[in-house]
Amino acid sequence: xxxxxxxxxxxxxxxxxxxxxxxxxxxxxxxxxxxxxxxxxxxxxxxxxxxxxxxxxxxxxxxxxxxxxxxxxxxxxxxxxxxxxxxxxxxxxxxxxxxxxxxxxxxxxxxxxxxxxxxxxxxxxxxxxxxxxxxxxxxxxxxxxxxxxxxxxxxxxxxxxxxxxxxxxxxxxxxxxxxxxxxxxxxxxxxxxxxxxxxxxxxxxxxxxxxxxxxxxxxxxxxxxxxxxxxxxxxxxxxxxxxxxxxxxxxxxxxxxxxxxxxxxxxxxxxxxxxxxxxxxxxxxxxxxxxxxxxxxxxxxxxxxxxxxxxxxxxxxxxxxxxxxxxxxxxxxxxxxxxxxxxxxxxxxxxxxxxxxxxxxxxxxxxxxxxxxxxxxxxxxx
Amino acid sequence: xxxxxxxxxxxxxxxxxxxxxxxxxxxxxxxxxxxxxxxxxxxxxxxxxxxxxxxxxxxxxxxxxxxxxxxxxxxxxxxxxxxxxxxxxxxxxxxxxxxxxxxxxxxxxxxxxxxxxxxxxxxxxxxxxxxxxxxxxxxxxxxxxxxxxxxxxxxxxxxxxxxxxxxxxxxxxxxxxxxxxxxx
Numbered sequence: 001x002x003x004x005x006x007x008x009x010x011x012x013x014x015x016x017x018x019x020x021x022x023x024x025x026x027x028x029x030x031x032x033x034x035x036x037x038x039x040x041x042x043x044x045x046x047x048x049x050x051x052x053x054x055x056x057x058x059x060x061x062x063x064x065x066x067x068x069x070x071x072x073x074x075x076x077x078x079x080x081x082x083x084x085x086x087x088x089x090x091x092x093x094x095x096x097x098x099x100x101x102x103x104x105x106x107x108x109x110x111x112x113x114x115x116x117x118x119x120x121x122x123x124x125x126x127x128x129x130x131x132x133x134x135x136x137x138x139x140x141x142x143x144x145x146x147x148x149x150x151x152x153x154x155x156x157x158x159x160x161x162x163x164x165x166x167x168x169x170x171x172x173x174x175x176x177x178x179x180x181x182x183x184x185x186x187x188x189x190x191x192x193x194x195x196x197x198x199x200x201x202x203x204x205x206x207x208x209x210x211x212x213x214x215x216x217x218x219x220x221x222x223x224x225x226x227x228x229x230x231x232x233x234x235x236x237x238x239x240x241x242x243x244x245x246x247x248x249x250x251x252x253x254x255x256x257x258x259x260x261x262x263x264x265x266x267x268x269x270x271x272x273x274x275x276x277x278x279x280x281x282x283x284x285x286x287x288x289x290x291x292x293x294x295x296x297x298x299x300x301x302x303x304x305x306x307x308x309x310x311x312x313x314x315x316x317x318x319x320x321x322x323x324x325x326x327x328x329x330x331x332x333x334x335x336x337x338x339x340x341x342x343x344x345x346x347x348x349x350x351x352x353x354x355x356x357x358x359x360x361x362x363x364x365x366x367x368x369x370x371x372x373x374x375x376x377x378x379x380x381x382x
Numbered sequence: 383x384x385x386x387x388x389x390x391x392x393x394x395x396x397x398x399x400x401x402x403x404x405x406x407x408x409x410x411x412x413x414x415x416x417x418x419x420x421x422x423x424x425x426x427x428x429x430x431x432x433x434x435x436x437x438x439x440x441x442x443x444x445x446x447x448x449x450x451x452x453x454x455x456x457x458x459x460x461x462x463x464x465x466x467x468x469x470x471x472x473x474x475x476x477x478x479x480x481x482x483x484x485x486x487x488x489x490x491x492x493x494x495x496x497x498x499x500x501x502x503x504x505x506x507x508x509x510x511x512x513x514x515x516x517x518x519x520x521x522x523x524x525x526x527x528x529x530x531x532x533x534x535x536x537x538x539x540x541x542x543x544x545x546x547x548x549x550x551x552x553x554x555x556x557x558x559x560x561x562x563x564x565x566x
Contacts, residue, residue, distance in 0.1 A: 011552035015526070017533060046559040049508055050527040051383040058418035059432060066410050066439045071403065 001029045006036050013040070014047045299341070299377040300368045301349075307360035310380050314340050316359050317378055324348035324355075326373075334379065342376045349374055384416065384530045387456045395455060398446045406446075410439050413456060416529060417463050423524045424467040426513055434470060438463045453538055460531065461539040464521055471517050504565050511561035519554035526551055 006029045012018050013026065030037055307313040318328045321342040330341035344352045346369050356362050356378070368374075391412060397405035417438050421431035441462055442449075449458060512520060525531045525539065526547075533551075537544040 007556075008552060011555050012548055014555070015533070015551075017548065042559050042563065043555055046555055046562055047527060049504070049562070050512070050523065050555075050558065053383075053505075053508070053528060055384045055415065055528070056419035056422050058414040058435065059428070062414050062418065062432065062435070063407065063410050065432075066414075066436050067403075067407055069436060070406065070440055070443045 001025045003029075003033060003036055006030070006033070007039055010040050010043045011047075014044055298375075299366075300371060300374040301344075301376040302365045302379070303353075303356075303376065304363045304365060304379045304381070305356060305360050306381055308382065310338055310382065313359050313380050314338060317342065317356065317380070320352060320355050320359075321376075324352045326352070326376075329375070338380045340378045340380055342378065344374050344376050346372050346374055349376075352376075383527055384419070386530045386532065387416075387454065387460075387535055390455045395449075395451055398455075399449075406439075406443055409442070409455065413459050414439075416456065417459055420460065420463045420521075420524055420529060421467055423512070423528060424464075424517070424521060425470065430470070434463070434466050437466055441466075454535075457531075457535050457539050460525065460529070460535075461541075464525070464540055468517060468521065504562075507562060507565065508558075511558050514561070515554050515557060519550050519557070522547055522550040523554040523558075527555075 006026055009018060009022055009026050012022070018026065030040065305313060305317070314331070317340050321327055321344055324344060325348050326342055326344040328340065329343050332339050332341070349369060353362065353364070391408065394405055394408060394412075398409060414435070418431055418435040421434040421438075422428060425431050425434065438459060442459060449455075453461075512523065515523065521540070522536060525536045526533070531539070533544050533547050536542070536547045540547070542550075
């Protein structure tokens with residue numbers, strides 16, 4: 001046996017995977033070859049080093065995130081979440097509703113009915129005092145009714161917003177944070193063994209991460225992410241056919257390839273659009289929203305992208321940003337046109353522009369590349 | 383090295399097939415570290431590893447009805463994880479730097495500062511050397527020497543001949559040995 005043939009057996013020797021014949025031949029060669037003995041010692045030392053590496057642990061909350069992603073919330077809750085998405089926290093949502101209530105009061109006061117009431121009040125002031133006491137309260141009480149209506153609907157919304165999906169069996173059973181603990185579960189036991197964080201704070205951390213995960217994984221963001229992932233995996237599908245047990249582990253079914261049902265995935269942009277159009281055109285929906293990772297300053301880059309299909313281009317832009325190490329930071333409607341807001345690393349900005357040009361006709365309107373992470377606002381239109 | 387891949391938790395597969403959500407939760411709990419471990423060692427980036435690991439379980443969740451049960455659940459999950467990692471690595475769009483936090487493991491503590499520094503240097507060199515291996519060799523090395531799978535389980539997960547597993551592993555280890563010779 002030559003030195004080369006001998007050394008080819010070293011790795012299998014480390015695994016005790018040699019046949020008796022191979023082992024005998026190896027031993028015979030090693031007995032007379034000091035160089036191969038040195039080589040073998042080096043290889044065994046290397047194997048020992050690799051095996052001594054600490055095993056990796058999944059990050060805390062991983063199980064929750066997988067379960068949340070695997071079992072999307074019922075459609076009505078998804079709808080409520082989408083409606084609440086522009087308001088990252090309940091106080092902001094409540095404030096916005098109070099503002100709407102306040103506007104309603106102002107509008108009411110300016111309405112013909114109100115003017116008539118005020119006129120009546122004026123007339124009553126001229127009339128004998130017994131009648132005045134009846135007319136005045138009527139006109140004062142109506143506006144507060146409009147104000148109190150708003151918080152009531154807000155309470156309902158917030159309940160649904162923070163209520164965990166029913167299908168996630170191990171979630172907290174109440175919407176408001178309490179110190180109540182769930183019955184022990186396999187997940188709870190396993191995670192408790194890994195962490196020493198007290199239950200109450202773990203619950204709140206878990207709840208926060210859950211919300212974060214929901215925001216990340218709730219359609220349309222989730223659909224976009226999953227579509228992107230499927231597309232990515234599909235590209236390598238031919239090279240690596242499913243290996244074990246299942247015939248379609250990595251192959252999405254025909255049903256999965258179909259676009260999501262209109263009712264499931266499209267209302268969010270549609271509703272956001274409708275909402276934005278109802279509001280002043282320049283009102284930013286997203287830069288103050290939960291996805292905002294950059295300050296609400298003017299963007300470093302403003303660009304226009306003319307495409308055949310706006311919604312498809314929006315998805316493609318978001319995927320492109322992710323591919324170049326960036327992310328979506330928001331979306332808004334400006335002058336009836338969709339503006340996709342992205343954070344793109346300066347280092348990959350050129351690549352971003354190049355690939356964006358493949359989506360449609362790109363024109364850069366302003367461009368400053370001083371900061372390492374660029375705020376890019378792309379107006380997408382037909 | 384992790385303990386070898388044992389038998390599936392008893393009764394788990396039928397419950398998974400029946401759509402029991404608790405069974406899926408148990409599956410994720412049981413295999414989360416293994417799946418995430420392979421993804422991290424292959425991709426070298428925690429965020430990307432988590433994304434892939436999550437996708438592994440989501441695909442398993444969707445495809446459990448098609449899983450014939452000829453392999454262990456663990457082997458099946460390793461198979462999905464391996465394929466997704468290799469696909470991701472082969473993607474021309476992949477621009478994330480490898481190895482930015484693949485070196486996250488804390489070196490064994492020792493009272494001797496010089497020994498600690500030496501150990502840390504060796505650890506860093508080892509992880510860098512692993513990260514530089516060709517993807518197919520690194521995968522076999524990770525599955526065998528980090529995750530503790532047998533040759534047969536690796537062959538099954540990667541749809542390879544056991545002889546191919548053995549030769550890839552041999553090349554990977556020899557390559558590592560050469561890179562780490564200065565520490566001998």
